Amino acid sequence: MLAENAENTDAEGDGLRAREIRAEQSHLDQVYRRLEEKIHEAEFLMDDASKRGQVGTPGALAERDAQVFRAGVHLNRLNSEFEDFLFGRIDLLEGKDGKRGPDGAYTSVEPADGAVRDDGTAGIAEILHIGRLGVLDADYAPLVIDWRAPAAAPFYRATPVAPGRVVRRRVIRSKGRRVLGVEDDLLRPELRVEALEGGELPVVGDGALMAALGRARGHAMRDIVSSIQAEQDEVIRAPAASVTEVEGGPGTGKTAVALHRAAYLLYQDRRRYAGGILIVSPTPLLVSYTEGVLPSLGEEGQVAIRALGSLAEDAPGTRGAVADTYDTQAVARVKGSARMQKVLRKAARGALDLGLRGPVPERLRVVAFGARVELGADELRKVRQQVLAGTAPVNLMRPRARKLLLDALWERSGGARRYPDDPELAAEARQGFDEDLSAEDDFLAFLDAWWPELTPRQVLGAMADEGRLARWSRRVLRPGEVRELARSLRRLDDGGDGPLSVHDVALLDELRGLLGAPARPRKREADPLDQLTGLDELTTYADREPSRRERTERLAEERTEYAHVIVDEAQDLTPMQWRMVGRRGRHATWTIVGDPAQSSWSDPDEAAEARDEALGKRPRRRFELTVNYRNPAELAELADRVLRLAMPGVEPPRAVRSTGIAPRFAVADGELGAAVRAEADRLLAEVEGTVGVVVAMGRREEAARWLAGLGERVVALGSLEAKGLEYDATLVVSPAQIADESPAGLRVLYVALTRATQRLTVLSAAQDLPDGAGVPDLLRE
């Protein structure tokens, strides 16, 4: 039965494989028995705690709550249905010293002096099984080591060149409680080794990595926990402090590494990262593609994966702001530019005069000391300018505006001259004057209308007026840029409501800072602890104690700062987006992954400056990933031709796989839509998994119509949406059109050509100038 799953056709190999699978099965059975015991323990603890009386000192109750919370998290993790709880094993030589770490494993990486005997034989001294969580048996001996524990590092790091104590590395493939297969790598082939169980150390098959890479793709990314490679492992386990920067070409595992690093950091210092880890992704498509990876590693809750277009969604002042539309490349360039800071600053101030919240009064009349006192338009303007000379956020300047208005009214009323010889009486009179006026409805109504509380959306909406925008952006934007920007903002109505683009969101976030957060609406939200644990049937001490509860609510609601920020596809952030992300990590440590050769931003220097500003003076640690795990060599070679045009001199990553299948070149002679559909259909027949059809951004909607009815395995994508994603097969439609769409078009085309794990078809239209073999001009050698 088990042997059915074996891939080895050789009968002897089959027998060996089946025997080794049985051995791992018996270990897995033992692990599950122990897990069940732990689950019962955790359930008992929860049950017991919730039954206990709701009395006691606040300290004791809070401690009990914490215990229940921990047990709940633990229980949830144990109960998760992992596809492969146990996935690895290493057989190790005796270590240099006999010390054991907290997980029960020996800590030494290097073998003891006598571990290899003079005659080239050696004995296995220790076996470690590696899995998603650590499990100890009843005697505290390790049954499974958590993949993030130091003792598990040799599983990922050992190579034949530097094997350390590792003799054999085994990848175990299991589903639920069943072991399906094993694949071994022998790291010390020169030795004759006795297994710990006796007999010669058996070795089954090879190429666990290749087997993993060849499997068909679905619409979700898988974790790579069983086959992380040494250079990737170094990034994942790099110290958390300061900034870790990772560069690598397409398919080198940058996104995968970033996600595994989040899980590693949580394991390493859970208390610190309770402050939250933010992962910033360029598109909602990439967010949904990667979302399942962390839960599969046993981690959720403390990690927020957000698309750039929804980063401001939870912040007070921009709540609900989510991008759902696109800008043209020209408009995106203006909105993303660092120059927008100046324009927005002027807009935030200038918008006070626009009557966005009702007519702006031109004079202020009050009655003081039995007489009418009035400030006219000129005086009001002067007061406004005086207030705006400050640096506080505009909405928070209102108390100062009130104070300066009262000063001016006091002056005008002659109040200052009434008590020339008695400063004490004068001060008292002034206080009475201020109190009387401040309580007057008319004065308050004036203040509301004259210094209205503005929202970021209102100000952004106000920028749709070209004349006004031209005033606010004088000497900053060119007239053509002003026209395009104003036109794009006409999607918004007078109040600023309407569809937002991803670049609008960064502008709103900037305006939020310039205006200051408005007063917080009072509302009861779900307890964050409940969301983490699913413990909603329990009430906790914190629930019953209102001030603590409010504080917890407020913190969760206002989480715009994180303890660690991970930026994926960092090469694409515009300067304004760097500012938005930077505001969320002012006190954070950072991991930044990206590939300059895939950048769709046209001014890399400007973006680099903004990135430096966001990261400040923190020291940086740099890593490079060099192996392409996604594209077969045949497809990578084609993409490299575009890389040479886009970024001459840049070294492409090394593709590790070859399928023997060259890319296909087709030419659309007649109607483009029919050709796209026919080629997509052809790819669907050739691969089991997904097919991505990449078109120029301007063709997205058309393409979706062309493919209608072909089923869920095929998706139409604009070139910029393809970022970070992968498909079994890709159809790239009109390389020339993709390349011509923006100044960074060649790099965007490079992204499109590097999405496929198996097959690639390039479909040319007339503008691609295909040669006799259908190879478009841009892709010829």
Ligand SMILES: Nc1ncnc2c1ncn2[C@@H]1O[C@H](COP(=O)(O)OP(=O)(O)OP(=O)(O)O)[C@@H](O)[C@H]1O
């Ligand atoms: N060590 C590994 N074992 C198995 N699969 C891997 C490994 N490293 C990467 N992969 C696979 O290679 C593919 C590419 O990984 P990933 O998307 O993280 O690369 P990337 O560097 O972010 O690519 P891009 O820059 O093109 O977005 C994924 O399918 C990933 O699962």
